[in-house]
Amino acid sequence: MGDSSEKWPEPVSSLQSMQLDLPPSCIEFCPSAPSYFLIGTYNLEGYEGPAAAQTAEAKEIEAQDEDIDKDEAVVTGEKEGPQNRNGSILTFQLVADQLVHVQTLMQPSAILDLHFNPAPGKQDMCAAVSSTATLALFRLSAGEAEPLKHLKTMDMASMCKTAEDWLGDKDEVIFTHFSWHPTKPDMVAVTTTAGYVHLIYLGRDLDGSDWVMHPEPILTHTLEAWYVSISPSLSPPEEEDNDSFLLLSGGDDSALRYQVCKRTRSVHAMEDDESESPYTIEALRPPVNVRGHGAGVTAILPLGLKDGESELVVTGSYDDHIRLFSIPAYGFGRAVELAESNLGGGVWRLKIVKKEMGLLDGQGWRLTMLVSCMHAGTRVVELSKSGAGEYEFLVIGRFEEHKSMNYGSDCQLSAEGTLAVVSTSFYDKLLCLWKLELGA
Template identity: 45%
Template sequence: METSGRSITPLWSMTLDLPPSCIEFCPALPDYFVVGTYNLQKEDATDGESTFEDEEKQVTNKLVQNRNGSLVVFRLTDAEKIEHVQTVLYPSAILDIHFHPHQERGTVMAVVSSTGTLSFFKLSTSAGSVSLQEISTHKPLGEGEGVLFLSCSWHPSIPSLLAITTSDYQVHILQVSDTWDVCKASTGPLVSHTLEAWTVAFSPFVEGLNSETPGALEDSSQLLILYSGGDDSKLLSSTCAYTAARTDDDLHDLIEAPYPAVAVRGHEAGVTAILPLDLRLSSSTSVIVSGSYDDHIRVFSIYEQIEGAPLHMPRLLAEQNLQGGVWRLKLIKLEKMAEDATGKKQWWTALILASCMHAGSRILEITGDGAEVCEIKVLGRFEGHKSMNYGSDFQPGTEIRERNLRCVSTSFYDRLLCLWEY
């Protein structure tokens, strides 16, 4: 099993004004990407260097955090350089950003912050120029400023659903309207951890319920799977029933969790990244990839819940030590399995970009068969950062086999932004 991979050198780098916490390319405008920054103001700063996640754990000791941030727009040029386009100052620190996955909304980005705000921004084009414009800002869980929104995730196929995680251990799903208004899809949190809820992701699979389905809530309900990870070392798989036809004056929630969450065991520290793959090993088995503070990336097979109970408990298929906490995972490309002439399923391959905190960035290849044989290889490693790598992304379109994969990665305390290729 390959554990090191090819060393990658930077093509270009620059120092940012504020520490970068997250980054994402715009899928609709693939030459442009946005960096979110997180600035702990000097009067709250402590002697010595604390980690980004340590600062989040201190939130319970302070009602109001003196943090601010910014959204910085860049353009990737053909000359292998990064051009600054715009900086939008933000009154809170930015924790996570994600562009909408649907093409018609692909220039709109969700932004979550250290004061419990959710904002929507749009990359707009006019007369050949691009600018980031605020659409709306909301406080979907109330007006208090003591709770941080730690991460967010769009549903891959239901455009109105956005999940968020909080520093007070909760996971919520929000309903986003066509006019970018927001309401909670359930009265309370759908999932609760016992420590900070670091990350959340939706399964790409949606199942319809009907009156013949045991335990079905309504004929029009859809069955969703929500994965969440917390500082309690737990990865939870929660089955949710979503009824889009319900109205605002309906007494029932839009989303309900009829069954207890299933715990995916095997992590030795907080679960910080979850990447569900659009892949079925069987009609009832899917695959997720996780990252943890314990420096490991892991691959699990997850079984459906039938009447509240999984057919089998989740199974660990593979794991690999990446020499650094695995903070974020981004799918570059998934080549799905096919069937041969005998009907036997063949191997699948997932190419993944991992942000590994003090170890830098990694290009990973995960391969598996139609059963539960799986292998993880480190193909490349970028170690040009001198502090925590919390954010990395690749330019859409460069994952095509004939081109070099163009990546941009960031590091927190040295405020470094690097361009490199694999």
Template identity: 40%
Template sequence: MAAITSIRSLTLDLPPSCIAFCPTLPQYFVVGTYFLHPEEEQQSAAAQDDEVTSADEDVQQKRSGSLILFRLEGDEIIHVVTKTTDFAVLEAQWTPHNEGLGYLLAVATSTGQLVLYRLETTSDSVDLIPLSLNVVADPSVLVLSLAWHPKRADIIGITLSNGDVSLCTVTAAKSWSEDASISVMRVHHHELEAWTLAFTGPGSTSILSGGDDVALQHSLVNFDEHEGSIVQWRDRKLHQAGVTAILPLTSDLVVTGSYDDHIRLIACSAGARRYVLAELNLGGGVWRLRILAASESLNMEGVGTLSASKRIVMLASCMHAGARVVRLHRDEDGSYKFEVVAVFEEHQSMNYGSDARPSSSNKKSIISTSFYDRLLCLWRFDVGSVT
């Protein structure tokens, strides 16, 4: 197991909550930040507000943040532009659908909104342009995560702090423009915060979500008719704490992360009993997962097996334990196994966001962040050595 050191590092102005490289302009990446204003500051401000009629009235704690666009050139991290926001950013994801839409970034906010930005580039400038602001929940509700539908550009799935898992669908012009009309449909509900979701199954007609209620939950959705959804199953026996990350590998195999510090490979075939095929304690809550490399192409439309000797290399953001590079492989005897092949432990606080620059090269450039110390680091790992 390799211990990796940073090539470059810098300290941000605000705590970073998420990071995402642009898949089609891979030299650019965005960092979202999250700042919870001190309660004393907000009580003081509220006391001076003419609209506050009682000193005992509850004051909703204020959150703000920013979106910071960087460019990665070799070993240099170059700041491009910062967009301050009156909301905290919980997650940001670039669309996989660029045709006719441009480089769109969807942002999950602390104020019940789903905000769209467009990355605009000219010969002499690069900027993040606000495109649309969509109210998807009450302002007191946090949008905790989001996922673009892999096949349909008009659908984004979201999870909320009130436990709801919902679909946001453009209902006019099929474009996330300023005057777009969207509908919000609740798919299913968790008893506590819904932390994450993913589209799964043939045609990506299923939604799998995880919550703080320790539940992994699966629903079928009729996307075309918008007639609601059907909950297929809900499992609270697979994890020992909240489910925080879901990474589908095939239509019937998913990798999950949990607050219980474990990464798991789970078989979840339709109509069959769910069970854990492999698991490993990574030393910290597994907040996010990214695929770095696979020895053969993954088939989301296929059956739930991985061929023998297959290797999948993943990047795990492990909260207080830093970042891990994890290999999943299947032996000739059919058994699956996770193995930590590299660790990055320069972060001194919660590692919520890590991502790798999209590249066909085996040597991956990785940016990882940590929350309270506001640290952003560049490091590299050669996936060719473990695939």
């Protein structure tokens, strides 16, 4: 089930690297304009304690310099207390194996996560969540001198009548991650440092006129919630506005939690009432805890594949392991771990790069994933299913020039099978470009 680092290939070398002005926390290519990508940055002003973007490993490194930091705080007159953060969103273009900086949009809060909408016709729209519990929407227009335009920012505390119950002092709560619904462009889920997972309705036109947050958390953790993922049912929904989905979240409490929900058009919502969602969310079964992680769960990737009647989900944890689980989301039984591998660093982010189905007499398949591994750098990992139904992780590429936390990586795969990767690291503010040949 494991993977020995002695069998790993030699590290790949960078084609280009540069230092950014602020620490990068997230990165993503634009689906509608594939040569463009965005980087979110996270800046703490002065000494004010660990950032939410830093997990246990980052905190441990920071603690080594704690005495020095406190001395500097005394000299500058800084006091320990609520964190004051800002950030930016950088627009880059990958042109002929060169990273070209196009635009910088400074932000009043630090950016923890950003993603483009996956829905057809909406893929030029990007949302970002921040250190002050806001969600901002942007549009990227390729070819313009300043392609990224800010459209709307939603302050969650002012949008929700019960915000004080779950936010308290909003300056102390951070949105750590969010996910778009993969097929419903008007719906997102967000995680908070308070340990809650909330669903947000962004309206049909995503223009900010009728954004609504469902007032009660849909899932909860006892410590910070780090990640949320929405997976539609593998069975076709009966109706457009009456469908079920699987919501999965991971937290600092080492818990992977999931719940099967149904979104139904509400009969109570008034057309002219912008404070009430036109949808109700119904939990079809109580939340389920999945055990097996040795530390916080920081990445969750539903594969859209089944093992029998259970859904296959890959997870990452800052216990250095990547794991494959079968989850009987729409039936009964317990989740089962099918495979795991120690990648040498905390598994912070996962992305499917390539799918090869119908291998080995039509019974097997192989997925290639890009993995951000915090202090260990970036890995390219294959997950395969044999014809006999056995699963295995295999490291086929690695990049280790980053000298601090690799929180963000993304890539483009050419028709010839060349993987072009842009990866970042937090403390040294490094952005790197490198390539790996996967084959057509």
